[in-house]
Structure formats: C-alpha cells, structure tokens
Amino acid sequence: MKPIPLQSRLPRTYPIAAVRRETEMVQTFTFNVSLGAKPGQFVMVWIPGVDELPMSIASDNGKQLKVTFFAVGDATRVLAGMKKGDLVGLRGPFGTFYEWKKKQRLALVAGGYGAAPMYFAALEAIKDGCSLDVFIGARSKEHLLYEKELGTLPRTTLHIATDNGSKGFKGFNVANLEAILQEKKHTRTKPFIDQIFACGPERMLVSVSSLSALWKIPSQLSLERYMKCGYGLCGNCVVDPLGIRLCVDGPVVKNDVCKKIAEFGKYHRDAIGRKHSF
Numbered sequence: 571m572k573p574i575p576l577q578s579r580l581p582r583t584y585p586i587a588a589v590r591r592e593t594e595m596v597q598t599f600t601f602n603v604s605l606g607a608k609p610g611q612f613v614m615v616w617i618p619g620v621d622e623l624p625m626s627i628a629s630d631n632g633k634q635l636k637v638t639f640f641a642v643g644d645a646t647r648v649l650a651g652m653k654k655g656d657l658v659g660l661r662g663p664f665g666t667f668y669e670w671k672k673k674q675r676l677a678l679v680a681g682g683y684g685a686a687p688m689y690f691a692a693l694e695a696i697k698d699g700c701s702l703d704v705f706i707g708a709r710s711k712e713h714l715l716y717e718k719e720l721g722t723l724p725r726t727t728l729h730i731a732t733d734n735g736s737k738g739f740k741g742f743n744v745a746n747l748e749a750i751l752q753e754k755k756h757t758r759t760k761p762f763i764d765q766i767f768a769c770g771p772e773r774m775l776v777s778v779s780s781l782s783a784l785w786k787i788p789s790q791l792s793l794e795r796y797m798k799c800g801y802g803l804c805g806n807c808v809v810d811p812l813g814i815r816l817c818v819d820g821p822v823v824k825n826d827v828c829k830k831i832a833e834f835g836k837y838h839r840d841a842i843g844r845k846h847s848f
C-alpha cells in the first residue's frame with residue numbers, strides 16, 4: 571500500500587461552489603478543488619461543529635470535485651441545509667478504486683447513490699476505450715440518479731430498473747443484468763462482459779457477488795463500513811474474519827476477497843463496534 575501523504579489526512583475547508591438538487595432527498599455539492607481522486611475512492615466530509623462522514627467521490631476532473639449524498643440522518647440533514655459559499659472540510663482521497671484494462675466491456679451496477687461513483691468510473695473507463703452497460707436502479711423513477719448524464723455517454727447502454735415498474739425493467743437491476751446475460755448468451759468462450767463493477771446497498775452487492783461467481787465474470791464491489799479516520803488508524807472499519815480495514819483495503823474489493831468476508835451481507839458494526847444485522 572502506498573503511504574497516504576500528510577496533506578491528504580488533514581481536513582481543509584472549501585466553500586461549496588455549486589449545489590444541485592437531484593431528488594427530494596439527494597443533492598450534489600461541487601467544490602473548486604481536485605484531490606487527484608480515482609473512481610471508487612472516497613473523501614471524509616467534515617461538517618464543522620457537527621460530524622465527519624465518508625462519501626464517495628462523484629467526480630474529480632482535475633479542477634472540480636463532486637459528492638452526491640442522501641439526507642438520511644442528523645449530519646447529512648445539516649449538510650443538506652448548507653448553501654453555496656458555506657465551508658465544508660474535505661480529507662482524502664482514501665481507499666481502493668475500480669480497475670480495468672483498455673477496451674474492456676464493463677457492466678456497472680448501481681443502486682441509490684452508487685450511481686455517483688459509477689458515473690465517475692464510466693467517465694474514466696470511456697477514456698480508455700471501454701464499452702459500458704450501466705444498470706441503475708431505484709424504488710421508482712423519481713429516485714433514479716445520474717440518468718441523464720449516464721444516458722448521454724458514448725459507447726454506453728443505460729439499463730433502468732425500478733422496483734415498482736414506473737420506468738424500465740420492473741424489479742432489481744441485478745435481475746436486469748442477469749436477463750441480459752442470458753439474452754446475449756454470455757459464456758466463458760463467448761463473453762459478453764469482461765468485468766462487473768458495483769456500488770449500492772449491501773443486499774444488492776450480495777446478488778452481484780453470486781451472479782459474478784455463477785457466470786464466472788470477475789467483479790469489484792464497493793463495501794461500506796462505519797469509518798472514522800479513513801486511513802487505517804482507528805480500526806473501526808475492520809471486517810470479520812479477515813481483519814482487513816475497508817478504508818484502506820477497500821472500499822472497492824474484488825469478489826474473491828468479498829466471498830471470504832463472513833459478515834458480508836449479514837451484519838455491520840456501528841461507531842462503538844456493536845453488530846447490526848442488514
């Protein structure tokens with residue numbers, strides 16, 4: 571592992587340069603800074619006087635960095651109330667990232683805010699000549715994220731799934747991917763997809779992990795655990811029984827490793843190490 575430089579471990583505050591409302595509960599903040607991040611990595615977002623939270627990087631184009639977040643709890647609700655010009659602290663980038671080879675055919679599977687890092691992965695993979703099948707899913711069409719952005723990318727086919735069938739495939743996006751693998755008759759000798767990347771709720775990741783093993787397609791999954799330091803110091807994000815820290819050995823983990831994590835899809839730990847079932 572490459573050492574993380576001191577300047578990346580210390581928070582620096584930046585004014586929010588732009589606020590975009592994505593849905594009722596989701597917003598994207600833009601900052602006029604680049605942290606040299608790669609798709610799949612995360613930043614620790616410090617809300618002064620409130621809390622510090624891990625967030626996936628939705629893009630870092632060398633000039634601007636974006637995060638897309640759900641207002642789910644005390645801290646993210648305060649964040650959601652912040653306006654253009656307010657100061658937010660950023661530390662990072664931290665963690666592992668998605669990796670591909672030039673001209674590969676990739677399936678990107680996103681649930682919820684997972685669409686944001688998947689958009690970042692899509693932007694970068696396209697520069698390497700990759701072709702993409704992107705699967706985004708949500709409860710209903712009003713909750714789909716990054717639909718417009720993903721839908722206009724070159725060499726990209728966007729597949730939409732909604733639980734209630736209000737748009738696209740009715741059901742989960744992983745079922746949609748499986749239907750397409752069957753339709754295209756993906757086999758080891760006639761591969762339709764070289765790799766699967768996924769980011770979203772852990773139940774979705776469990777389905778991707780099984781599908782990846784069944785269809786013998788390598789996959790990289792983004793796992794979330796409670797994170798405090800973000801760079802391997804506190805031990806809060808360790809997973810059983812491997813003892814790897816997901817802030818440095820993750821969040822993006824290969825399926826082979828994922829399958830050895832006993833708690834994957836079963837439980838996670840909170841800020842003081844108590845177990846909670848999914």
Ligand SMILES: Cc1cc2nc3c(=O)[nH]c(=O)nc-3n(C[C@H](O)[C@H](O)[C@H](O)COP(=O)(O)OP(=O)(O)OC[C@H]3O[C@@H](n4cnc5c(N)ncnc54)[C@H](O)[C@@H]3O)c2cc1C
Pocket residue numbers: 612621622623624625626627637638639640641642643644645646647683686793794795796797798821840
């Ligand atoms: C690597 C990583 C990337 C993430 N990327 C995003 C993202 O791009 N957008 C987004 O909306 N959310 C993201 N999250 C989740 C986000 O960090 C939590 O939703 C946020 O911390 C909730 O804080 P809260 O105080 O508002 O809610 P709370 O009510 O405190 O918590 C709500 C939920 O968030 C989890 N949570 C709270 N604090 C943390 C923490 N420090 N680390 C991990 N989980 C926590 C809790 O376990 C709980 O399930 C990411 C988490 C991780 C680990």
Ligand code: FES
Pocket residue numbers: 796797798799800801802803804805806807808815816817818
């Ligand atoms: S968050 Fe501290 S070791 Fe991972």
